Amino acid sequence: MARARGSRRRLLVGGVLALLVLLVLAALASIVVGARWIPLAHVWSAVVAPTGGHDDVVVRSLRVPRTGLGVVVGVALGVAGAVIQGHTRNPLADPGLLGVSAGAAFAVCLAVYAFDIPSGTGSVAFALGGALVASVVVFALGTLGGGGGTPVTLALAGAAVTAFLGALTNALVLSDARTLDAYRFWAVGSLVGRPDAVLVQILPFLVAGLLLAAVNAPALNTLQLGEDVARGLGQRLGPARVLGVASVTLLTGAAVSATGPIAFVGLVVPHVARAITGPDHRWLIPYSGLLGALLLVVSDVAGRLIAVPAELPVGLVLALVGAPVFIALVRRRTLAAL
């Protein structure tokens, strides 16, 4: 028995390493591929000994930042998805569907409209704040009602908050052309067109969110048994929930404020991860993060290849891919399970 456990652990560790390798490959692809393919040798020289040539500029100021953003945001969304699915015990929960994007969107517009802060650098803090408020409201609505956090009530709570904030956003956006312009480019969910420093700005929040998720993992395992059993085992529910919500909000809020709303990563990735790791959150969370990064970077590359020479924003690619997977999940489940 111990032998089986040991070999399983070795397998999982091996899996992590394999994913890391794949991620590196994907990142390289992301730097190489585009409207103009840049050979690897040039990439190396651009990074190590830049000469200011055209390729170097493309690599340093476009490709590397977008790849970095893709990796970091992918990790954030994957982990956030695993945590929120663990807390709500709801396999159809997705941080993006829960109003977080609408909260960030409204805050970003408010920043441009009321405070003249250009969308991007200065508005990250706003976006985070908006995301926080929205997610707390949705979570509260979805779980306080008589339905008790069923998939349907959470989805609808998310839709309600999204629509309400959408109306407020519309009010701002229609009153001011500048706000509309800033908003429409942000709202599409993309790794490009973002200010350079944005990755650095969100990094502290992401790291904090990841730490909280890591700390929350053992509690998540206990919570899978149901609230009553978990209490009986001595798990303190309140602190565990708060930790979880904080983690999800930090991760998703930071991600959304940097790239705009990207749905479906947080939804689909934990399912794939769970198929490999089983329900142990101490493995599920890292795997979700790595798979999320992989999915996002690959989707970004795909977006550059599908509609050559134009580029499809990554948010659109993921929606087109993610929704069918979500719908397939809904169809597969019998009513009793949900």
Place this chain on the structure above:
Amino acid sequence: MTAAARLHARGVTLGYGEHVVVDRLELAVPDGAVTAVIGPNGCGKSTLLRALGRLLRPRGGEVLLDGKRIDELPTREVARALGLLPQSPTAPEGITVADLVTRGRHPHQAWFRQWSRGDESVVAEAMEWTGLHGLADRPVDALSGGQRQRVWIAMALAQDTDLLLLDEPTTHLDLAHAVEVLDLVDRLHSRGRTVVMVLHDLNLAARYADHLVAMKDGRVLAAGPPREVLTPELLAEIFGLRAVVLPDPVSRGVLVVPVGARRSDARDRGPRNPTT
């Protein structure tokens, strides 16, 4: 003893998805009698009832009503002959007792004829029968479990069918309410209706059924009057239960008394260690 039977299951195979629950089952429901279907969990009792009630299409075999395939008959016609009460019926929030019972008239109504004199008298009578005096305007969700069950039965009564199928009508009720509901079912059948019900409690089934059908693994293992079906051998085979069958001191039927692992030795009369 071949009683007339309007409702038949002939070689019926039923399942959900890949899973086969009932396999080539034969059943004739005797007219004018109360038939109880018993069996261990998962043996297919509810599935069979749903098929008899035309809620589930058989994969193989057929269900016949008056000699015709039930899924080929017009839906309304079936609804006028056969009423089914599902296991956990849901009432719309806030509906009153009178309104819910009136819904049972649906198969007899048209969109412009929603409350004829006939409807009114049948509904009033159904409510009389089920003892719903004074509750007509109360919301159904404000009633107790037993009362609610009676309201659903009143609705099935208002449907005015000769055949009545009840899926576990007593499962969530305490003993007093369960007996109340079954006494009502008994009165119905004394007026000539045919009743088929799925029951969990063997002794209630023994008391109230004229005809008992025992199922296991999707097949009928025994069918007949309760005293013939409820034998220790059969109980062991179907339920894996060791039991003693006694004459029922109240009715002229039988009583099933389970033999457990402890506290069943005649010498061991009281608690071993006197506790508080």
Place this chain on the structure above:
Amino acid sequence: MSAPPILARRALRVGPASAVWRPRAVLVPVALVAVVLLLVALDVGRGDFPISVPDVVGTLLGGGTQVDRYIVLQVRLPRSLTGALVGVAFGMAGALTQSVARNPLASPDLLGISYGAAAAAVATLVLGGGAVGGLFTALGVPLAALLGGLVSAAAIYALAWRQGISGFRLVLVGVAVAAVLSSVTSYLLIVGDLNRAAQAQIWLVGSLNGRDWAQVLPVGLVVGAAALLCPVTSASLRALRLGEDTARSLGVRLQRAQAGHLAAAVALASVAVAAAGPVPFVALIAPQIAVRLLRSAGPPLLAGGLVGAVLVVGADVVSRSVLPSTLPVGVVTAAVGAPYLMFLLARGTRASDA
């Protein structure tokens, strides 16, 4: 028997026809019609050229000055009528969807139908030229919106169908499709230039600006047909509300009834979106308000529609008189509707099937 009768209900019987006499079911709709008429009169009077309510009524009845007649009959009345009819259409569509899904939180806008119409309309506004764009432009925004709504509704129905429709699957699939279409719409907004994006954004919010008799006609026709069919539909809805098993055992042909009601809901919602854009929340909350007014067991069809009309025209009056800058009607309905929905969720509605 001197005991009180077990069932004290009055009946309304004329020849073979009969119905239960429910005072509220008659009085409330009549009152609502009166309110709608009043609001329309108010709405017609608003604008750069204020006209008082008595003058409006006078003009409608044949009198009034040349100028008044022009403004009222050519400019303002069609706008307000569009608002009222769109409100009725959305209210009825919501009542139908909520009854079939047996979930008070289900509505065409949340179920992605409006998003489909929106995506098609935005595509038309934004993709001016080119092969694909040319196709859309040929249709024009209203027709494109109608088709978009119908196609997305058909897709949702097909995707949620698995040996039948369950309200639960319908809602979840609808939310997913809504997310995809919303993403597509966002993408379309960056494809065009800022001007077109602004036009599209305005349409997306739901607006009555510039609506004339051309919009009134299609909505009026569909709403009129739906209103005529109300008594038939209501009888079927009453049985459907009891749950799928019970409804079937009462003789309802379930698939056919559900498909029919949903098709009607889609037609109503699509034609309304084509006329005024996806005005948010009317379809969701109008039926719920009507339930509480009528004290009925499920969302009522006619009353739901009338409450919808009150909401839309009322929102228009509010947005044109109370607010500092004129905002499209959709902003007001969402600002009012979403908190109400959140209140419903927090209160914990006892949805029977989810």
